[in-house]
Amino acid sequence: MSRPDRIEIEAAGHVGHVFASRRPSALAPFPDKAQARLAVVLIHGIGASHRYLRRLHALLAESVDTYSIDLPGFGATPRPEHTLAVADHATYILGAMEQLGVLKFVIVGHSMGSQFVTEAALQQPGRIPYVVLMGPVVDSKRRTVAQQTLALGLDSLLYESPSSNAIVFTDYLRCGPRWYLKTLRVMMDYPTDQKITRVTAPVLVLRGANDPVASTDWSRRLAELAPKGRMLEIQGTGHVVQHNRAAEVAEAITAFAGLRTAATYTPQANPA
Template identity: 35%
Template sequence: MSTPDLTPALGGSVTAFVEGSSTLIVERTGSGSDVLLLVHGLGMGRSVFAELARRLDGTVVAVDLPGFGAAPEPELPLTMPQHADLIAAHLASTGTPPVTVIGHSMGSQVAAELAVRHPDRVRAVVLAAPTVDAGARRVVRQGLRFLHDTASIDPRVVIRGVREYLRAGPHIVRKIRATVAHRPEQVYPRISVPTLVLRGSRDPVCPPVWTRSVADAIPQGELAEIPGCGHETMIRDAGPAADRIQEFLAGI
């Protein structure tokens, strides 16, 4: 196994948590008793949350899932439940109190699994640009939607995204398949904590009908829309999303 790069991406302290062939890169920044756990999307890494992390109040914990960002490739790409179990093992090993888990895109699937499989570890959930739309669960269909979204994104976001996808390595197709194969709609009804579903108003990957169904499926779910954003919701301009997340947390 290669030695992971522990260079800070958010200006915090970075550690590696290893279990079996899987390595989770964890960066902590900020302070306070409230812990916010950031889980990135497909092909991304914790670096995309640099602006969001600065805008959130509390201790921010951002991860690179195995095979993404600076985390080495595992023997096989992890499933969404396996990602959630690995994060839970890290939280347990560090004695971290219950977290607000904020998952973007594929990270929302991991966040949902964490909340259901390890409810003692989760205080609240934020599902930003939740995938995968049950009405379009095909690799080609999802790919076309991502391309449509990319066409309207700030070039700086595109460059960052391309860099992270290249870092995701040769197994990206298998990782896409693991994402598309997951059935988050079977998980949502079992989330027992307050949950905010965030959608960018211009997001073609997560249509309004789908995100409304996600919020409706969660017993304590609520839906909010960020004007002018696409699928990148919290990456291009993190301010509105951070404000909405803080408002949500203040009310629970």
């Protein structure tokens, strides 16, 4: 699979980057054209970028059109003049994908990205038939910045690989403390557990079994609150599950959304 194309897109008054892996129509894995058009869109969390989604992106792109987005203010994108609400990011995602002609897609969000994809599913439910929340935030029983910081610190020290830590920390540096803290306030105020009750699409809540940020109790509660929710734990990893266990996460997403059969999938190793 070749490297994804980077496309700069302005939508809803903001500029972001979309990393696109699109399969030639002749190689589409599904005979039905409507099903073949169903894509997967990957959304990062606070302070991060598409870089910690690369392994998952590459695996998914083997059988389905796959897009990763660097949202405005993150990665190498321009910084917006004002703090963006969760709804603003969701509007950007939907507008950017519409410009690319992707009208229906499975949406996958990690950490704060789970808030963005939840909001996108509420804004335009007809375009999003499946929602995946990976390591979702913020646990309604641990709603202080101190609690979230402690959980993230424990995760990086005890449960992350050297490569996942390196990617996350360098992205945090690129994001910068000012924008991170502005966005942190938005993240802490978003009531994920209330919003998920209105999502009509099937929802998969996926977590690393050792994740101290998205606990088992919190993830199970979200799955139960979603009208069509289920939960899955991936063993042997923490919060950045999509990097450290990319093969298992790719299998979970494709099975959940019916994107390919088990016979067409061969698990690959997940290097550190």
